[in-house]
Amino acid sequence: GAVVSQHPSRVICKSGTSVKIECRSLDFQATTMFWYRQFPKQSLMLMATSNEGSKATYEQGVEKDKFLINHASLTLSTLTVTSAHPEDSSFYICSASSRGSSYNEQFFGPGTRLTVL
Amino acid sequence: ELKVEQNPLFLSMQEGKNYTIYCNYSTTSDRLYWYRQDPGKSLESLFVLLSNGAVKQEGRLMASLDTKARLSTLHITAAVHDLSATYFCAVDMGDGSEKLVFGKGTKLTVNP
Numbered sequence: 001g002a003v004v005s006q007h008p009s010r011v012i013c014k015s016g017t018s019v020k021i022e023c024r025s026l027d028f029q030a031t032t033m034f035w036y037r038q039f040p041k042q043s044l045m046l047m048a049t050s051n052e053g054s055k056a057t058y059e060q061g062v063e064k065d066k067f068l069i070n071h072a073s074l075t076l077s078t079l080t081v082t083s084a085h086p087e088d089s090s091f092y093i094c095s096a097s098s099r100g101s102s103y104n105e106q107f108f109g110p111g112t113r114l115t116v117l
Numbered sequence: 118e119l120k121v122e123q124n125p126l127f128l129s130m131q132e133g134k135n136y137t138i139y140c141n142y143s144t145t146s147d148r149l150y151w152y153r154q155d156p157g158k159s160l161e162s163l164f165v166l167l168s169n170g171a172v173k174q175e176g177r178l179m180a181s182l183d184t185k186a187r188l189s190t191l192h193i194t195a196a197v198h199d200l201s202a203t204y205f206c207a208v209d210m211g212d213g214s215e216k217l218v219f220g221k222g223t224k225l226t227v228n229p
Contacts, residue, residue: 093159104215
């Protein structure tokens with residue numbers, strides 16, 4: 001149980017285009033989803049927290065107009081990188097937690113590698 | 118602000134040896150997680166430590182938590198090459214937000 005999927009797993013796009021990444025909880029309802037980015041050889045950095053049906057909460061320094069997050073249902077959150085530039089190239093990882101679990105553990109998706117040319 | 122420090126950041130060891138990775142954090146929290154990450158992959162959950170004195174073991178890895186010292190350890194016993202990976206500790210912020218703060222990670226290389 002507690003499987004989280006991400007799609008696509010890898011995307012290459014041209015500078016200036018927008019890219020949408022989907023995060024799905026496959027076998028549980030995710031009350032909260034988190035979006036992280038990870039640069040090579042670095043740790044995970046939390047970008048934003050999203051709760052179903054409400055606006056995402058962004059961490060300091062993360063541009064909410066650049067990284068649009070939608071958490072439309074209890075099993076789906078999307079991250080759209082708008083007008084992507086090469087510096088947005090990174091590994092994006094989502095996680096999902098369920099209030100139903102005893103300690104709200106986060107379950108991580110497999111990640112999406114974004115390369116902006 | 119919660120800060121999480123891991124050390125060492127890099128660890129090269131021989132097969133069969135023992136070693137410990139340390140994770141210190143700066144403010145009160147009673148939930149700590151250990152993850153493994155292989156190159157190009159996402160995180161694999163290893164241990165969830167929920168209370169002071171918690172100790173968990175899985176194979177050659179054992180994790181412990183001392184909330185009073187704000188310290189967790191990940192001990193590796195008789196390392197094998199398959200344990201080569203990057204290990205992260207993550208601490209729950211403890212403010213009800215469910216947010217985690219990650220350490221910088223320890224890149225472990227086990228040499229034959």
